[in-house]
Amino acid sequence: MPISKFEADLHCHTIASDGELSPEEVVELAHEVGLKALAITDHDTIGSLARAAQKAKQAGLYLLPGIEINTDGEGKEVHILGYGLDENNYYLKQKLQELREKRIDRVKQILHKLRKLGLEISFQQVITVARGDSVGRPHIAQAMVEYGLAPSFKEAFTKYLKIGAPAYVPREKITPVLAINIIRQAGGVAVLAHPGSNISQQEIVQWKKEGLQGIEVSHPDHSPQQTEEYRIIAKKLNLIATGGSDYHGPSIKPEVKLGQWGTGLETIEIIEKAKIK
Ligand SMILES: [Zn+2]
Numbered sequence: 149m150p151i152s153k154f155e156a157d158l159h160c161h162t163i164a165s166d167g168e169l170s171p172e173e174v175v176e177l178a179h180e181v182g183l184k185a186l187a188i189t190d191h192d193t194i195g196s197l198a199r200a201a202q203k204a205k206q207a208g209l210y211l212l213p214g215i216e217i218n219t220d221g222e223g224k225e226v227h228i229l230g231y232g233l234d235e236n237n238y239y240l241k242q243k244l245q246e247l248r249e250k251r252i253d254r255v256k257q258i259l260h261k262l263r264k265l266g267l268e269i270s271f272q273q274v275i276t277v278a279r280g281d282s283v284g285r286p287h288i289a290q291a292m293v294e295y296g297l298a299p300s301f302k303e304a305f306t307k308y309l310k311i312g313a314p315a316y317v318p319r320e321k322i323t324p325v326l327a328i329n330i331i332r333q334a335g336g337v338a339v340l341a342h343p344g345s346n347i348s349q350q351e352i353v354q355w356k357k358e359g360l361q362g363i364e365v366s367h368p369d370h371s372p373q374q375t376e377e378y379r380i381i382a383k384k385l386n387l388i389a390t391g392g393s394d395y396h397g398p399s400i401k402p403e404v405k406l407g408q409w410g411t412g413l414e415t416i417e418i419i420e421k422a423k424i425k
């Protein structure tokens with residue numbers, strides 16, 4: 149692993165969602181590459197934070213509690229990051245439980261459709277693959293490969309699981325505004341993840357009115373121009389500019405390394421201040 153380019157990487161995943169490494173392994177890696185601060189942002193779960201915090205304490209690394217909530221914008225997926233949230237907040241726990249139940253329900257519906265296509269995979273098999281608690285389509289695809297029902301992850305997705313494919317089941321929609329509210333109510337700071345090319349400035353302005361406090365500027369999906377553009381937009385709209393690698397592990401997008409995208413330690417201070425606003 150190359151030495152980190154940034155002091156803080158504020159976006160990565162563990163086995164609690166769709167990452168490959170345990171919370172301890174991610175923290176250890178962050179320490180090894182020279183990061184001073186890390187945020188773990190698993191999809192729809194805070195299940196890895198307690199273990200990561202313990203390890204971070206030992207390693208002398210600052211761990212910012214985080215989450216990434218997948219939502220549905222107008223015709224596109226929008227991800228909202230939450231930082232510094234109170235993990236014991238009752239409303240947060242309840243909402244995350246609801247999201248988890250919806251995910252499980254959706255997986256079961258997809259498996260039912262696959263079964264009708266003659267592809268037999270049990271829910272237990274998918275859970276075994278998922279290991280953590282945020283089960284989803286990637287785990288079904290992985291299980292299909294492991295049990296010989298598809299030659300590759302990609303083919304499982306394109307042939308069966310993507311939008312329009314025979315085993316596709318739409319997600320129950322949750323809006324970006326709801327995700328922002330959940331994060332804010334749990335005392336966290338809400339940040340738009342990797343806006344990339346499909347989100348307009350108008351939408352960002354709208355979400356800011358609803359409580360959005362930052363934009364993820366540094367991210368592997370952003371071209372250098374986009375990074376620059378979002379830095380300017382963040383400044384103009386008085387939003388916090390954050391950054392992170394969206395690291396998922398050594399074999400998922402191997403070109404993406406922890407600490408090669410991120411931000412400076414001063415961003416942590418800004419986030420901590422924004423929490424109490
Ligand atoms: Zn994302």
Ligand SMILES: [Zn+2]
Binds near residue numbers: 159189216394
């Ligand atoms: Zn992510």
